[in-house]
Structure formats: C-alpha cells, structure tokens
Amino acid sequence: MIFWTISTAMLLLCLFLPVKKTKQPSIEPFLISSLIKVEPKLLTYFNNKFQATVAGQLIMEIKQNKLTRELTNYDVIIIEDLNMDYNTQFSLHWQVEGINYSQILNHSTQSITPIDFKTTDSENINNLQLVLKPYFELNTQPAIPRTVSFSSIYFDHSNNQNIWNSHKSQWFAFNPVEINSINGYSSTDSLPLEGLILRLMLWLVINIFLYFFIKINGTHLIFSFAVAWLITTLPFISNFLKQHQQIVTAYPNDHEYINAVDKYLYQVAKTIKAELNHLSAQSNTPNKYVILGTNQFEYLRLFYHLTELNVGMSARFSSVNDAKQQKLIYILSNQYRAACNNPRAEIWAENQFSVLSEHPEYCLVEAL
Amino acid sequence: MIILTGFFYSLYFMILGFAARASYHLLNRTELLIEKKTDFSAHALFLGIFLHVLIFNMYQFIGLSNIMALYFTMFAVVLASVTIFFLAKKIGFHTVSIKPTSTNIIALVFIAVCSSIIFWNGIQLPEMAWDSWMVWIGKANQWANHGVATPVYPFDEWLNKPNSIYNESAHYPDALPLLYLLPKLLGWNSYGTLLTFHLIVFAMMTLLLVSRLERKGAPWYLQLILVIVIYTTPLLNNHLMITGYADIWMAMFIVIIMLTLIDYHEKGDNGVGITLLCYLAMLPMLKLEGWVWLLLFMIAHILVSLANNPHRFKLLGIFIGFIFILWILGGLHLNFPFGNIIINSEKIEFLHLINAKISFSNITSEVLIGFFRQNNWSILWLGLPFLLVSFVANKQDKASQVAHVFFILALACFFFLFYFTQASQWAKDLTAINRVVLQLVPCYIFLLFKMLIRLNNIEIKKAQTQ
Structure with a gap:
C-alpha cells in the first residue's frame, strides 16, 4: 500500500512536471x-x-x-x-x-x-x-x-x-x-515519445529504489513495469490505428505499387519489355540489358519491374567493352535519357552507342 | 485464401522438421516423446526452414529447373509424410497429455489477436522495404523468372558470364530468397503468403519463449506481460508489419538458438544437439553478420567451459600472457591460403568473413537516439544495467551462463562495430544501428524476463506452480 501510494504520486509527478518553466x-x-x-x-x-x-x-x-x-x-x-x-x-x-x-x-x-x-x-x-x-x-x-x-x-x-x-x-x-x-520508428526530426519514455524510465528507477528500500514483493515491481509499458503502448496503438487509415487512403484500389512514381515506372517497364522482347525475337544471340542508373529509387524500381528479362544495372557505360559474345542493350532513362538526343553533350556517351529507339520516357541504345 | 496459403506453407515446413525428428528416432530406434505439442511444432517449423534451404541449395548445386524443383519438393513432402507414418507404425511416438492452463489459452488468444492486427495493416502495404524488394524478395523474383539454379553475380562478373543473372547484392546469402521462392513457383500470392508465414513463425517463437519462462517458474502475469512486450515493442512490430527484411529472421533464430542451447545443457540429448547445430548453421545462411553471431556463440561456449575448468586461473594467465605478447609484437598476422587472420591497431581481418579498418567515430548520440529517444524499444533498454548486474550477482547454471556471455559479447561486438569500424556510417544515418539491435532484442527480452523471475517472492510462486 505504501509502495503504490508513493509510486502513484511519483508517476503523476514524473508525467506532469514541466521540464522547463521559464520566467x-x-x-x-x-x-x-x-x-x-x-x-x-x-x-x-x-x-x-x-x-x-x-x-x-x-x-x-x-x-x-x-x-x-x-x-x-x-x-x-x-x-x-x-x-x-x-x-x-x-x-x-x-x-x-x-x-x-x-x-x-x-x-x-x-x-x-x-x-x-x-x-x-x-x-x-x-x-x-x-x-x-x-x-x-x-x-x-x-x-x-x-x-x-x-x-x-x-x-x-x-x-x-x-x-x-x-x-x-x-x-x-x-x-x-x-x-x-x-529502420527506426520515427525520424530524428520528430521524436514525439522521447519525453514520455524518459519520464517513465525515471519513474521506474524510483520504483526500483523503493523496491530495495521498502523490501516489497517483486510482483509490485513487475506490475509497475507493466503500467509503464502500457502507458507507452497507448500512443503506439493509437498510432497503429491511424497508420491503418493512412495505408487505406494511400492505396485505395491496389497495393501493387509503392507510390505514384513506382506506378509510372511499371508502365514504362511494360513498354520496355514489349519492345525488348520484339528485338530479342529478331536476334539469334541472347541479349543482356543494362539500365544505366545509380542507386536511386527510379532506377532500382525500373530494374525491379524488368527482372523478367536478363537485366543488370550500372552507373557507368564503360564496362560494355568487357562483353564480346553477347549483344548489350542499354536502357537510358531519367537523367541519362538526354544523351540519346545529343550524345556529344555527354563525355561518356560520345561514339559509345547507336540508338535503337527513342521514346519520351526512355531510349534504347546498343553499345558499340 | 492468402491466410490459408500462409498456413499451408508453415505446415510444409513443420512436416519437413517433424520428419527429420522422426528419422533421427527411426535410426536410433527410440520412441519420439512429444512433451508439449506447441514446443514440438515450433521446433519442427524452425528445423523445417533449415531443411528447406538445404534442399533448395541442393537443387541449385545440381542445376534443377524450376519445374523439376517443384516436383522434387513435392516428392520431399511425400517422403517426409511417409517417414512420419513409418515412425508412428514401427516405433510409435508418445505424446504427453498436458491440459492447457488458462494462461496458455489467454496467451494464445493474445498472440492470435496481435498477429491478426499486424496482418490487417501489413496486407494493405506493398513490398516497400528497400532491401527486401532489391535483395531478398528481389532474388526470389529473379529465380522465379530465370530458374533457381541460375547463378547470380554482381555487374562486372555478370557481363562476362553467360547464363547468369545480375543482382547488386549477389554475395548476400541465399536462405531468405529461397524461403520466398516456393510460393512464387506455386503461383500463390507470395507477399500475403509470406506475411502470414512469418507471423506464424514469430508466433511459434513467442510460444516457445512463454513455455521456457513457464518452465523457469514465471507466474502467469509475467508470461502474459512477455507476450504483450514482444508484440508491442515498436520496431519489432514494425518489422512484422513491413515484411521482407532479414533482421527479424536473424532475431528469431538467435533466440531459438539460445533456448535450444539451454535445453541442450539441461537435457544433454544428442537430438537436441543436432537441432542446435542446424539452427547455428542457419545464421550465416541468413545474413553475412550471421558469421559473427555464430562465432560469438562458439566463443561464449568456450569461455564458459574454460570458466568452469579447475585450471581456469592458469588459463587466464596464459591468455593475458598471449595478449601481452601480441601487444609487444604489434598484433597478430597469420597468412593462410584460405584467408588471413590479422588483428592489430589498424585493422581486423578474419579469413574472408571480417575485414574492417579500425578508426574511432563517436556515435554516442546516435546510440542514445536509437535506444531511448526514438520509440523503437519503448522503455526496454532501461533493464540493461540491471541485467548485467544480475548476471554477476546471481549464481547461474552453465546454460544461462552461455546465454548471458553470448549476449554480453554480442553487445560488446555491436558497440565495437559501430564505434571503431566504417559501419559507423550506418549508425549516423540511423539505419543498421537499429536493425542490428533488433536482431538481439527477443533474446534480450527473454533474459530480462528470466531476471524478473528472481525478484522477491516470485520464486515462491515458482514452487507453487511446480
């Protein structure tokens, strides 16, 4: 009884005591x-x-x-x-x-x-x-x-x-x-539960001291841990339910795509696949396809949507010379797309490829 | 339907695991004793996962096509079922009838409710975890399209090797992609199946943890609090909801290894020993850092054996002398054809597994953010100093010693990795620093609750429960 009286008072104090009350x-x-x-x-x-x-x-x-x-x-x-x-x-x-x-x-x-x-x-x-x-x-x-x-x-x-x-x-x-x-439940810009966690930890430390000084039954300490846990769990559950609303509105019809960019990339990949399948039907040798791109969402997701093909990804064009026995077709999209119109404008592109096809979203080039 | 396929997929692993246990008893001509059905099913599931990876590695080795892999897998399931039937007919298995207590039922209901709520959010999400769609599920997609036996290489090697496919993380282990592959080959909704499957695996792990706490004499409320804590630890919950990452699998296997290790020391049964070895082998098959955890389990085991040795002080003297000689010589430099072992003030190299330059980075702020300020672990890490003190202050049996020493070594290794190697970059962007901690959290929660049993008057209740 003494424990819970002191402990409850301490809990209220820890939860509601303002940290900085400036004059x-x-x-x-x-x-x-x-x-x-x-x-x-x-x-x-x-x-x-x-x-x-x-x-x-x-x-x-x-x-x-x-x-x-x-x-x-x-x-x-x-x-x-x-x-x-x-x-x-x-x-x-x-x-x-x-x-x-x-x-x-x-x-x-x-x-x-x-x-x-x-x-x-x-x-x-x-x-x-x-x-x-x-x-x-x-x-x-x-x-x-x-x-x-x-x-x-x-x-x-x-x-x-x-x-x-x-x-x-x-x-x-x-x-x-x-x-x-x-990676982490919240970003460092916003740490909404930091105060709550630290206040409850302080309360638990007080309870641990009380446990040793009053020499009470361990059950009380376990229940005070449970109380602290439940207090942090309430905002967690509330947020979980709100996240459900977020997810349902973010993906009203389907959850195949991560976001609008991904949905767009899927459509681009579909066109690329159709075109490459057509090209490969005309060729006797198996083709390898390379997306020219960096480790950015736009290129990685394009790669993901093209995995039905034997596709790779590289941020540089030079490695093309390593492969002799197979036809290498590069897919140039986003920032690399401009090189198709004007290869001389880019040092890496000059005299490196012949353009197979051009589209507003991408172009296909064959390495020379 | 998705839930059903998830259950079927789990059942497949359980059949494989059950058959492995049955084979062991058939070979030894001993009766299979199933004490607690949930414990048995949990171990069958985890053992089945190991066997599945082994079987699919074999398919890759012999170069099977996807369709043949499917036929062989069906054959494996039939063979496993026949083995179980054979055991039942020839030798028989004995089940102990244990009436479930109200705590067991409440825990089970709670686990089912939590899993359903996580599923409710998770199933609405796309495969959004970056590493997952690029590497784990990504590789499974590639194999589903090009064949399970098609070798995967990074860019330069891929360019020069015919009949190969490209993945930037080609060097990552294959266990997870192989777990994710089969539903794709069967044409099931692979994401939903995997979400259900890994919620079931997590539920089985939780049941096993509750069972071990019960065996250690935990009162009913402590068992239920454990379940609540396991399912409402924010980052654990997040990794269950956003499925596909490997860290939650590492976490589950590390805790299962710890529990099996305790079982092995308590029972000394060879079957448990073999199971333990299978689980240990699974660590490097899941993630590259699995090698580190595997080495730490081995070191923990050796250290505890040495500490219980009557010549421990002499051995400690030899060890200090060895360190002193290394210090005089400026480190250890051993070159082998299969890799180097180099330990000095500039780098650590251990065969081809670890190669890290040593340089200090102060990441204290990131550690504090990850452990306390973000709501990743709620108030969980407050218990760490008490756990460390209790380990030293209380007398432990050998199994608990190994578990504790492993945990302390793992923490030390974690801090060394992020403070003294280039891994600090993943501490500064708050990515891997939280995910590596996640791998140890179920194990930490178990040790924490085991410590709570030792509080005043809790052990009296233990006597009553027995």
Whole structure:
C-alpha cells in the first residue's frame, strides 16, 4: 500500500512536471490564421472553420508586414480543430539570414508543436509560410484534392498551455508509415515519445529504489513495469490505428505499387519489355540489358519491374567493352535519357552507342 | 485464401522438421516423446526452414529447373509424410497429455489477436522495404523468372558470364530468397503468403519463449506481460508489419538458438544437439553478420567451459600472457591460403568473413537516439544495467551462463562495430544501428524476463506452480 501510494504520486509527478518553466512576462497568443495570403479559392472560411484544398502542395504565406509582434517570444505553434487526412503533412517554414528552416506540425486535433526560430532577433525571420503537402513517398494517388480544415492557427508561449494538452498533442501525434520506418520508428526530426519514455524510465528507477528500500514483493515491481509499458503502448496503438487509415487512403484500389512514381515506372517497364522482347525475337544471340542508373529509387524500381528479362544495372557505360559474345542493350532513362538526343553533350556517351529507339520516357541504345 | 496459403506453407515446413525428428528416432530406434505439442511444432517449423534451404541449395548445386524443383519438393513432402507414418507404425511416438492452463489459452488468444492486427495493416502495404524488394524478395523474383539454379553475380562478373543473372547484392546469402521462392513457383500470392508465414513463425517463437519462462517458474502475469512486450515493442512490430527484411529472421533464430542451447545443457540429448547445430548453421545462411553471431556463440561456449575448468586461473594467465605478447609484437598476422587472420591497431581481418579498418567515430548520440529517444524499444533498454548486474550477482547454471556471455559479447561486438569500424556510417544515418539491435532484442527480452523471475517472492510462486 505504501509502495503504490508513493509510486502513484511519483508517476503523476514524473508525467506532469514541466521540464522547463521559464520566467516569461505574460504574453498574448498571436493569431496568424487571419494573416494568411493565398489564392481565395484554395482557402475558404465557412462555419467558423478554414477549409484548405490541397492538390499537390499548398503554400500559405503569412503577410510579413502584419507580423508586428516579437516572434521570438513565442515557443509553440497551435492549430485548433485540425482535421486532416493521414497522407497530408502540415509544416511551418521560415528563413533566417538566408537559411531555410522548417518544422513539421503535430498531426492531432489540437496540434501544439514546440518551435525554435533559431534566432533571438525577430526581424531576422522572413518568408514565414505554412505548407500543406501530401506524402509522396507512400501514396499511389498524391494528386487527388484533399480538404484540410482548422479553426485557427496561432503562436503562443508554452507557459500558457495546459501541460496535459501539450503532452497529448505530442504523444498522440500521428507518425506515418514511411519507407524508412523499418529502420527506426520515427525520424530524428520528430521524436514525439522521447519525453514520455524518459519520464517513465525515471519513474521506474524510483520504483526500483523503493523496491530495495521498502523490501516489497517483486510482483509490485513487475506490475509497475507493466503500467509503464502500457502507458507507452497507448500512443503506439493509437498510432497503429491511424497508420491503418493512412495505408487505406494511400492505396485505395491496389497495393501493387509503392507510390505514384513506382506506378509510372511499371508502365514504362511494360513498354520496355514489349519492345525488348520484339528485338530479342529478331536476334539469334541472347541479349543482356543494362539500365544505366545509380542507386536511386527510379532506377532500382525500373530494374525491379524488368527482372523478367536478363537485366543488370550500372552507373557507368564503360564496362560494355568487357562483353564480346553477347549483344548489350542499354536502357537510358531519367537523367541519362538526354544523351540519346545529343550524345556529344555527354563525355561518356560520345561514339559509345547507336540508338535503337527513342521514346519520351526512355531510349534504347546498343553499345558499340 | 492468402491466410490459408500462409498456413499451408508453415505446415510444409513443420512436416519437413517433424520428419527429420522422426528419422533421427527411426535410426536410433527410440520412441519420439512429444512433451508439449506447441514446443514440438515450433521446433519442427524452425528445423523445417533449415531443411528447406538445404534442399533448395541442393537443387541449385545440381542445376534443377524450376519445374523439376517443384516436383522434387513435392516428392520431399511425400517422403517426409511417409517417414512420419513409418515412425508412428514401427516405433510409435508418445505424446504427453498436458491440459492447457488458462494462461496458455489467454496467451494464445493474445498472440492470435496481435498477429491478426499486424496482418490487417501489413496486407494493405506493398513490398516497400528497400532491401527486401532489391535483395531478398528481389532474388526470389529473379529465380522465379530465370530458374533457381541460375547463378547470380554482381555487374562486372555478370557481363562476362553467360547464363547468369545480375543482382547488386549477389554475395548476400541465399536462405531468405529461397524461403520466398516456393510460393512464387506455386503461383500463390507470395507477399500475403509470406506475411502470414512469418507471423506464424514469430508466433511459434513467442510460444516457445512463454513455455521456457513457464518452465523457469514465471507466474502467469509475467508470461502474459512477455507476450504483450514482444508484440508491442515498436520496431519489432514494425518489422512484422513491413515484411521482407532479414533482421527479424536473424532475431528469431538467435533466440531459438539460445533456448535450444539451454535445453541442450539441461537435457544433454544428442537430438537436441543436432537441432542446435542446424539452427547455428542457419545464421550465416541468413545474413553475412550471421558469421559473427555464430562465432560469438562458439566463443561464449568456450569461455564458459574454460570458466568452469579447475585450471581456469592458469588459463587466464596464459591468455593475458598471449595478449601481452601480441601487444609487444604489434598484433597478430597469420597468412593462410584460405584467408588471413590479422588483428592489430589498424585493422581486423578474419579469413574472408571480417575485414574492417579500425578508426574511432563517436556515435554516442546516435546510440542514445536509437535506444531511448526514438520509440523503437519503448522503455526496454532501461533493464540493461540491471541485467548485467544480475548476471554477476546471481549464481547461474552453465546454460544461462552461455546465454548471458553470448549476449554480453554480442553487445560488446555491436558497440565495437559501430564505434571503431566504417559501419559507423550506418549508425549516423540511423539505419543498421537499429536493425542490428533488433536482431538481439527477443533474446534480450527473454533474459530480462528470466531476471524478473528472481525478484522477491516470485520464486515462491515458482514452487507453487511446480
């Protein structure tokens, strides 16, 4: 009983004690949603809510001449009643002495995101913009118009915020599935659960001390570990469910392709395959095909879609001379495509190949 | 349908593994005793995976076409089924009737629910893991198109060798692509089948972990917490959802090896010993770093044997003397026709397996980000100092000693790799640093929970359960 009384008190203290409560003269929130400069049809105000239409990228500039307050006095940006699908990202961008900075804004209904303008002089802050854009990384249909709504956006100081609201916004902020998700659960730009993890670890260390001092049953320590684990699991499960929504909207009809670029590359590969099969039917010797490309998504996925053929990939053209017994056909796409039109413009391409066919997306050349 | 094919695929491995166990007992003319069916099935599954890779390696060696490989595999399944039938008829196998406890049932339900939820998200995703579609599933695709026996080379060799195919990671081991190949040859939805299959394998591993904790005297709540922790550790969960990477397979095999090693020391059974060797052989067949884990298991075993030797202090003196001589000589330089062994302050070379230049990079910040600040492992790594202290403070049996020494060596090796070699680049971009840790996490979770059993009054409950 003593253990759980002390432990519960410590848990509440660890969870809700503000880390840095700076002495700041009382400061009024600074509403910036009324200072947005954007084409009227892309941002409307209806039923006390702003409705933004996002197809591609929507840049909402903040009128520089209306930024009359000292921005450096503010350390959080708040979006009220944010309603946005899970394949869209909201971010704040600004410039300080020619250097661009950006901050992804927490994706939660009341979004409270800490902000550091990287300067102490407000006059240095230029080009303040709010940007809405879809995730292109995992999305087969990024160009579909989406609606994002919010009631207001304002800068404020963290002292004015309820600590529970701040925590809730940060801990329950959406963390999307990305290609890199497999390496680490979140990127270093955004570590939303860091505070929660460290606070719970501190609480567990206190419990371990209590366990040794009070000499209690080990069950209590195990259950306090379970409580700490469950607290971190709640935002995890909440995020997992949101990720489901993200995935379902990102891949509404099929999940064959990673994103729109991949879908496009599949179509290009299909044309290339048909053409190469036709060429190989005319040839007596087995052909080998090489995609001229680097270790970038565009070339690697083209390679992936062409694996039915005996295809390789190289970033250099010179190795062609090594193979004598087989016909080598190079596939030039993306940045290498231009060499087909004007081989003399590229040092590596001059007198190296004869062009077999040209298409807007790619060309096929035979190594000389 | 996808779920069914996943189950069928798992059943195929279980049949192979079961038949291997049956053959061993047929040869020895001993009765096969199945104590706990879930444990037996889990081991049959893991052993079956090893046998499948071995069989497909054989197909590659003799140059079978894909269609012939399919016929031979069907024949192997029939042969395995006949072996099992033969054992049942000739010698028989004895099953112990163990009534499942309510904890077992809750754990099973929880595992099923977690797997279904992960499947619910995973099945909606494309094959998005980069290494997976380029290397593991990528190679399987290439073999499905060009034949399982077609050799794979990097670019320059591919250009000059007829009847070969290209893959940038041609030198990577073949076990995973071979696991992913068969559903493609059968024309099944390979991604869905593999997602289901590897969720089943992970579930079997979890059941085995729960079973071992139960045997060690863990109370019901600790067993259930283990299941919750295993399935809700964020990066483990992520690797289950975004299927195709090799690290989760390494993680499963490392923990299975650890459990089998403990079993072997407890039972001393030759069959368990052979199973252990098969699992160990699987490590380098999965990933290149498997060689390192294999060497560490061997070193751990040798170290523990030496530590229990009556002449251990003399041996320690000889070892210190050897290190001193090496230091005087400026390192070890041995040249063999089959590779070099070089250890000095500039590089480490061990045959053709390890070749790393030594240079220090401070990656402390990345280690802290990966371990604590990102939500990769939740609060899990807080337990590490306590685990290390408990290993020294508590008396351990030999099997536990090997498990602990392996884990400590693995951690030391991990830190050495990222602090002192060029692998630091993968620490700085926060890629491999998290994935290598992932390979050790199930093993760490098991050791952590084994430590929790030793807390005050938990062992009294152990006596009650027995």
